Amino acid sequence: MDLYEGDKVVIEECKPLSKNKHFKVIEIIKAAPRVSEMKDDEAIDKVIHREKTGADAEKKSTSDTSDSSETSTTSQE
Numbered sequence: 001m002d003l004y005e006g007d008k009v010v011i012e013e014c015k016p017l018s019k020n021k022h023f024k025v026i027e028i029i030k031a032a033p034r035v036s037e038m039k040d041d042e043a044i045d046k047v048i049h050r051e052k053t054g055a056d057a058e059k060k061s062t063s064d065t066s067d068s069s070e071t072s073t074t075s076q077e
Contacts, residue, residue, distance in 0.1 A: 006032030
């Protein structure tokens, strides 16, 4: 039985399996989604590669402006 974090399971009390383990998994009610099973790859790619907005966009435009001014200064020297 493959169990992962986030799975919903039914447990049952049993004879001691170790000093601290007195329960066993009876069945998996609902398996948590696995990364390999995600079907919305296009949606994920869209979110990852979206245009920056808000503070992120301002930071990027500020760094682009400062990079271009540094380039022009160095080319004049």
